[in-house]
Amino acid sequence: MKILINNQKFILHQSGVVFWEEKKMLLISDVHLGKVTHFRKHGIGIPKEAILENFNRLKKVLELFDSEAIVFLGDLFHSKINTEWGFFVDWIKEHSQKIILVEGNHDIISKINYEDLNIDIYSELIIDNFLLTHHPTEKEGFFNFCGHIHPAIQLRGLGRQFLTLPCFFRKPNQLIFPAFGEFTGNSYMTPTEHDKAYAITKEGVIEISIN
Numbered sequence: 001m002k003i004l005i006n007n008q009k010f011i012l013h014q015s016g017v018v019f020w021e022e023k024k025m026l027l028i029s030d031v032h033l034g035k036v037t038h039f040r041k042h043g044i045g046i047p048k049e050a051i052l053e054n055f056n057r058l059k060k061v062l063e064l065f066d067s068e069a070i071v072f073l074g075d076l077f078h079s080k081i082n083t084e085w086g087f088f089v090d091w092i093k094e095h096s097q098k099i100i101l102v103e104g105n106h107d108i109i110s111k112i113n114y115e116d117l118n119i120d121i122y123s124e125l126i127i128d129n130f131l132l133t134h135h136p137t138e139k140e141g142f143f144n145f146c147g148h149i150h151p152a153i154q155l156r157g158l159g160r161q162f163l164t165l166p167c168f169f170r171k172p173n174q175l176i177f178p179a180f181g182e183f184t185g186n187s188y189m190t191p192t193e194h195d196k197a198y199a200i201t202k203e204g205v206i207e208i209s210i211n
Contacts, residue, residue: 001198001205005175006129006143011065012168012198012205015057016178018145019065023127026065026097029073029134029147031058032106032181034084051084053182055091062095070097071125073147073177074104074134081109092117100125104134104148136176143173150179152186153197153208164188168198168205 001012009021018027031054062070077085092099099119101107111121125132131142138144151169154162166178169189178200179186191197197208 001207003198008128008130013061013064014200014202014204015061016166016180016200017061018168018175018177019067024066024068026061026067026070027073027132027145027177028058028061028070028180029177030075030104030150030179030181031072032075032078032179033088034078034080034082052087054180055087057180058091062097067097069100070095071100071102071132073102073132073145075106075147075179075181076101076104077109078106078181079108081113085109085113089117092119102132102134136174138173143175145175145177147177147179149176149187149189150185151176151189151197152178153191153199154188155199155208165199165201167200167208170196170198 003010003012011019011021013019020027033054077088101114101119101121102125103121103123114121124137126142129142131137131139131144133144133146135148136144136146151167152164153167154164156162164186166186167189168178169176172194189197198205199208
């Protein structure tokens with residue numbers, strides 16, 4: 001799905017990423033690399049094969065878009081360095097795009113590790129009249145791209161049937177990204193008349209009517 005914000009074109013993809021056409025930039029939030037290994041270390045029964053799933057999904061996304069830069073909107077790596085960091089280093093070496101990290105609350109790894117990989121780190125990033133952050137932030141004169149919340153919308157069917165779908169949640173001056181990573185959980189959002197929800201389905205991204 002393609003949307004227009006401040007006369008700029010953005011493609012909302014069902015993987016949870018956004019491609020900014022004019023800038024040839026991929027925006028991705030809440031990948032949470034290392035989380036599967038973190039869970040397995042603490043005895044949670046997640047298959048070992050799930051460790052590579054995020055990297056496989058990143059690979060597929062990069063094949064879809066002709067990107068020159070990738071901006072991670074926080075929570076790139078879930079916690080302390082573990083064995084998944086090695087996979088991340090290998091992934092970085094395979095790609096030529098400029099990599100930028102806007103720090104999130106889970107990004108506690110020393111900046112030196114990212115700098116060694118030529119990754120630029122910011123607490124927030126301003127590009128034209130867009131403000132890129134991890135936590136939802138309001139700043140006069142800017143449209144905010146952010147993550148952190150892991151938004152989802154719950155749709156009611158006949159009887160007591162419910163369908164929960166991750167979504168891009170748009171407020172008048174803000175777009176909250178869904179979590180890209182596996183096993184991240186969701187927060188249910190309730191749109192008002194001033195909001196829009198773009199739900200992610202297997203077939204694509206669809207706008208949900210508020211009425």
